[in-house]
Amino acid sequence: FSGAGGGNDIQWCFSQVKGAVDDDVAEADIISTVEFNHSGELLATGDKGGRVVIFQQEQENKTQSHSRGEYNVYSTFQSHEPEFDYLKSLEIEEKINKIRWLPQKNAAQFLLSTNDKTIKLWKISERDKRPEGYNLKEEDGRYRDPTTVTTLRVPVFRPMDLMVEASPRRIFANAHTYHINSISINSDYETYLSADDLRINLWHLEITDRSFNIVDIKPANMEELTEVITAAEFHPNSCNTFVYSSSKGTIRLCDMRASALCDRHSKLFEEPEDPSNRSFFSEIISSISDVKFSHSGRYMMTRDYLSVKIWDLNMENRPVETYQVHEYLRSKLCSLYENDCIFDKFECCWNGSDRQVSFFSLIVMTGSYNNFFRMFDRNTKRDITLEASRENNKPRTVLKPRKVCASGKRKKDEISVDSLDFNKKILHTAWHPKENIIAVATTNNLYIFQDKMN
Amino acid sequence: QDTQEKETVAPERAEEAKLKAKYPNLGQKPGGSDFLMKRLQKGQKYFDSGDYNMAKAKMKNKQLPSAGPDKNLVTGDHIPTPQDLPQRKSSLVTSKLAG
Numbered sequence: 001f002s003g004a005g006g007g008n009d010i011q012w013c014f015s016q017v018k019g020a021v022d023d024d025v026a027e028a029d030i031i032s033t034v035e036f037n038h039s040g041e042l043l044a045t046g047d048k049g050g051r052v053v054i055f056q057q058e059q060e061n062k063t064q065s066h067s068r069g070e071y072n073v074y075s076t077f078q079s080h081e082p083e084f085d086y087l088k089s090l091e092i093e094e095k096i097n098k099i100r101w102l103p104q105k106n107a108a109q110f111l112l113s114t115n116d117k118t119i120k121l122w123k124i125s126e127r128d129k130r131p132e133g134y135n136l137k138e139e140d141g142r143y144r145d146p147t148t149v150t151t152l153r154v155p156v157f158r159p160m161d162l163m164v165e166a167s168p169r170r171i172f173a174n175a176h177t178y179h180i181n182s183i184s185i186n187s188d189y190e191t192y193l194s195a196d197d198l199r200i201n202l203w204h205l206e207i208t209d210r211s212f213n214i215v216d217i218k219p220a221n222m223e224e225l226t227e228v229i230t231a232a233e234f235h236p237n238s239c240n241t242f243v244y245s246s247s248k249g250t251i252r253l254c255d256m257r258a259s260a261l262c263d264r265h266s267k268l269f270e271e272p273e274d275p276s277n278r279s280f281f282s283e284i285i286s287s288i289s290d291v292k293f294s295h296s297g298r299y300m301m302t303r304d305y306l307s308v309k310i311w312d313l314n315m316e317n318r319p320v321e322t323y324q325v326h327e328y329l330r331s332k333l334c335s336l337y338e339n340d341c342i343f344d345k346f347e348c349c350w351n352g353s354d355r356q357v358s359f360f361s362l363i364v365m366t367g368s369y370n371n372f373f374r375m376f377d378r379n380t381k382r383d384i385t386l387e388a389s390r391e392n393n394k395p396r397t398v399l400k401p402r403k404v405c406a407s408g409k410r411k412k413d414e415i416s417v418d419s420l421d422f423n424k425k426i427l428h429t430a431w432h433p434k435e436n437i438i439a440v441a442t443t444n445n446l447y448i449f450q451d452k453m454n
Numbered sequence: 455q456d457t458q459e460k461e462t463v464a465p466e467r468a469e470e471a472k473l474k475a476k477y478p479n480l481g482q483k484p485g486g487s488d489f490l491m492k493r494l495q496k497g498q499k500y501f502d503s504g505d506y507n508m509a510k511a512k513m514k515n516k517q518l519p520s521a522g523p524d525k526n527l528v529t530g531d532h533i534p535t536p537q538d539l540p541q542r543k544s545s546l547v548t549s550k551l552a553g
Binding site: 018019020026028029031045049053073076178179198222225226228247279280281282330332333338445446 | 465466467468469470472473474476480490491493494495496502505547548549550551552553
């Protein structure tokens with residue numbers, strides 16, 4: 001292909017980093033999800049401690065034309081608390097698995113956050129005025145002696161320091177026996193789906209006491225269980241279409257118009273595998289950890305342990321492109337199985353929806369180990385490896401690409417596979433919908449990078 | 455094309471051989487039932503007096519009614535005893551991202 005859009009690489013620069021500096025990471029501080037809202041003005045994170053932190057982008061300062069607004073804390077609240085399943089004597093983790101923003105309809109912002117069992121709709125609203133001048137109360141709330149009141153006045157609203165309040169408006173509970181891995185808001189903005197290991201439910205945002213089961217892959221005999229649901233997402237434009245991925249590397253597209261229970265897929269996306277290439281690890285590394293539609297809905301991207309694949313919805317038998325994220329790990333699978341890293345669930349994301357003007361302008365981003373993250377640019381046909389590290393702290397300095405030496409003689413500035421830190425994993429990344437601004441989560445820190453503005 | 459694929463997969467096979475050498479009893483079907491069942495049951499399991507007493511009774515009396523349909527669920531002698539009770543982690547401070 002020739003670069004349809006002019007093919008200039010984005011020059012990524014460090015912008016901000018949030019979170020504690022110390023190496024001793026508390027469990028609760030482990031970031032578990034990152035998501036921009038539809039305008040990109042707000043950036044939400046969820047963590048293992050059940051907390052949500054929302055950052056807001058500052059209004060652009062016209063005098064500082066060389067940088068975009070910074071993200072500062074806007075609101076933080078405890079979304080989920082630890083709970084206990086008394087029947088099974090199992091703890092229900094408060095870890096936030098996913099956050100999804102609703103499109104903004106009025107002054108308030110709404111998001112869905114979920115842990116393993118319960119989904120909550122949160123309203124985030126601003127209060128910047130308060131009533132003053134009551135007749136029976138002083139400003140500090142003490143009641144006035146009614147006998148001292150000689151005239152009546154009408155209370156008026158006066159400006160106050162901005163207060164951002166988060167309140168839970170809906171709690172969608174008790175619909176999942178297994179652990180919720182995905183939530184996805186429908187393009188009708190009225191319904192959403194939630195998926196656990198074996199089932200997918202459809203909810204109406206206004207109704208909490210019931211949900212419809214639309215996919216159920218639980219076998220009658222659990223001994224026959226061969227695959228689980230790993231991710232699910234609604235199509236961005238067709239409100240009747242959704243996809244779900246499995247631990248066996250397949251993606252099923254379902255149409256809710258076909259039947260009430262979408263157990264039979266409309267399309268099955270699967271790349272054929274040469275059986276002679278099969279190994280003990282084949283199925284584990286083929287398990288899809290994330291699936292994301294492109295903005296147009298014509299393409300979707302899947303992430304498995306070693307690669308990212310782009311699929312054309314019109315072609316089920318193989319992906320149109322495959323990008324190797326860290327192929328050098330193939331010769332380390334034994335130790336990665338022993339230390340459980342082979343089960344790490346990496347997410348992936350597209351560049352901002354506003355910029356996805358054609359197939360050629362698509363860019364893919366995903367994380368890796370050693371706090372590295374990777375981007376694949378369909379336009380330039382190039383890929384790059386960058387690092388989220390406090391050592392690259394200078395704003396407006398372009399990040400230096402990293403390279404891993406798979407074997408043989410290590411060049412200067414390269415890092416060998418055996419030196420990679422597998423405890424430093426980037427599982428969650430997000431791309432601003434309009435600008436070239438990205439949010440990258442390391443274990444407990446959030447990095448924000450922007451492209452260099454001239 | 456074939457040679458390239460074999461070159462790609464050869465390290466994977468070597469890794470498999472390493473793993474089998476270390477753990478000779480490793481199941482034939484890694485993606486099968488046991489593995490997935492473990493995935494479905496993730497979560498800290500706590501002491502359950504019913505399960506504990508069932509396990510104790512099992513020691514004395516071999517003739518117990520057979521387990522129900524969900525016999526793959528972790529119960530009985532697989533669960534912690536009072537002595538092994540894990541400490542419940544403490545709540546709940548503001549996230550350091552907001553600090």
